[in-house]
């Protein structure tokens with residue numbers, strides 16, 4: 001029987017007529033791959049941009065956040081399994097054609113739209129169309145993604161995306177096999193490099209899972225890769241794990257582990273290392289890489305002091321890397 005290859009992600013699902021891919025959102029309909037969630041986000045919220053997390057991109061702004069059902073990886077620790085690991089059928093959804101999404105963002109005073117909650121690469125056609133419409137309206141686009149896409153998908157989105165927070169779970173294939181159900185981290189590393197070349201604003205999130213990716217060596221290998229490939233000024237967020245979904249036998253990440261990760265990142269040369277998903281004193285503050293002045297104070301997802309002046313440190317004048325307005 002004839003099949004069609006879905007080339008949106010490295011899984012390259014071969015779909016016979018009527019079959020749906022691993023992501024559950026893309027189907028072979030009469031020999032053509034159709035996105036079942038086109039214009040149909042199941043999650044719609046106005047969030048602080050800090051929640052994505054993006055700390056060096058329009059701080060203190062709201063972002064119109066949408067998520068479409070389905071995901072192309074199957075993390076044991078998925079935080080949104082109800083929507084990511086289920087098909088779109090049977091889940092309630094909002095009807096939001098791309099133009100309506102942009103209008104909704106503008107009406108709510110959001111200078112950006114975030115494609116988030118699940119894997120936006122899966123909803124490629126809808127994300128692209130929303131992002132193009134947003135660009136025309138002067139609204140920016142944020143991708144919150146695991147980056148597991150084909151070069152073509154990644155490159156196409158680079159044309160319309162302003163910022164991305166990429167979940168880099170590990171740089172070890174074994175972790176991706178055991179925890180995420182995919183063969184290799186390479187497509188994710190390639191995506192990061194590709195977006196960096198395209199000058200998409202990047203921040204990296206690393207969820208530290210006890211015994212899985214939280215050893216000194218694992219952290220050090222990862223941050224060394226980041227420094228070598230993305231540079232010293234890419235913000236990195238070490239996020240706290242809580243037992244969830246199919247990884248309930250492990251304890252939450254100890255706070256000390258998060259602090260240790262920040263130390264390792266700083267020692268490797270990264271100048272903006274943060275902790276997330278945890279109350280760590282000063283862990284979310286942006287500190288000047290030149291003089292140590294606290295430039296932006298944050299608590300949870302709120303900014304309550306921003307002392308940057310035209311993107312520079314108020315004390316020493318050093319440029320803080322980011323998209324500040």
Ligand SMILES: [Zn+2]
Nearest residue numbers: 288291313316
């Ligand atoms: Zn300074």
